[in-house]
Amino acid sequence: MADVSVGPPDRDRLFGADGARGADRAQLLLVAGLVMAVSLVTLVVLLNATIYSENVATRGIESADGEALEVRATAVDGTGELIDATNRAAPDSHDDAAAEVRDGVTDLDGELSRSYAERGGVARVELSSVRNGSRITGTIAGNGSVDPNAATLATDVSRTRGFALDVDPGSLNETDSAGAVDDAFHVDLDNSTGGSHQLYVYTNETDGNVTVAVGEDGSVPTARCAVPPDGRDRVTVDLTGQRLGDRPCPGIWPTALAPPDDAYNVTLANADAADGEVTATVRPVSEDAVTSNPDLTATPAVYEATIALRYRTAELRFETAVRVAPGEPDA
Structure with a gap:
């Protein structure tokens, strides 16, 4: 009678001769994968926290x-x-x-x-602390009792702020940049060591616009900005704020005078070539009252304060x- 009993499985047939080593490698790969996954999750968590x-x-x-x-x-x-x-x-x-x-x-x-x-x-x-100064107000064209071509606004000034002209466009002389030196109203800033700077205000004879031009030492000035009069009674020229009307007008205040190396004088020249009001607050070198034209009003003021x-x-x-x-x- 034939033997039909089943014996134990043949290990070599099931796993091969290197079965043990293959199983170990599979377990190592599984463990390594789990470690890498945990590491990546930890890295992401730390990065998000940072x-x-x-x-x-x-x-x-x-x-x-x-x-x-x-x-x-x-x-x-x-x-x-x-x-x-x-x-x-x-x-x-x-x-x-x-x-x-x-x-x-x-x-x-x-x-x-x-x-x-x-x-x-x-x-x-x-x-x-506070620093003394003077606030100067008055009419531009009302300074003829001394000299309409050189009406002194302030002398021996070390700083100026809030310097504005409210001019009547219809009163300004019509000219161009070449004729402005002789014909236009202007502010003269005379620095004893740094020369002089002129700020001209006139009506451009070509387009009728109110124009502000800048010159040095009496040379032909360069126009910086212009606005149409548009029937307005007054146009504000903010010299230290560097604006003409409601528009910026950069470059009209000399950089050499903000702040200056030494004192300068402020004069309204050709003052009979414009009607309007002038306002300025100045800091004299002596911290006392400035010398100003008698037709202008200079009152004691605080120029600056430190808080x-x-x-x-x-x-x-x-x-x-x-x-x-x-x-x-x-x-």
Whole structure:
């Protein structure tokens, strides 16, 4: 009778001669794959955490910087408005002007403190110092009692701000850049060591536009900007603010005088070639009253003030000193 029993399986037939080593390699590949997968997941998690932390930190810095700049701008604008309002009131003396500004800054400090306390901040602004000056006002064409071709606005000046002319376009002489030297109203800025600078205002004889031109040492000037009169009674020429009417007019204030190396004199030349008003705030070298044409009015004024500003929150500490001189040309 035949033997039909089944014996144990043949290991070599099932796995081959190297079966053990093949199984080990498969297990190692499986483990290595799992390790790489876990590593990649960990790397992604860490990268996302880093990006999130950086974004949060950056937002915090920008927010804090913006808040500090807001406090600074509020204090500077408030102090500037206070200085100009004090000067427009024509105080009797420099001491009165300084006292008015000091009291005003104290009031501004109280307003800032209350405003930012509601937002969780502590704000403080104090007046550190003031510099005396003179505010000069008057009519352009009304200076003929001395010399219409050289009406002195101010002498021995170290800085000028808020220098503006409100001119009647119909009163300006019609000319071109070549004829402006002799025919046009202009402001002469005479620097004893740096030559002289002329700022001409006239009606262009070609197109009828109100034109501002700049010259050096009496040379033929270069037109910088122009606006049509459009039937307006007045056009404002902001010399230190470098604007004509509602348009920017860069380059009309000499860079050499912002700030200057030494003192200069300001003269209204050909003053009978324009009707209008002139306003300027100047800082004389002596810090006393300036010499000006008798037909113009010069009153004691605060030219500039320096304020100490502090602002603190749970995340921010900000301290700075700021010089405030509204309407002064950029250096």
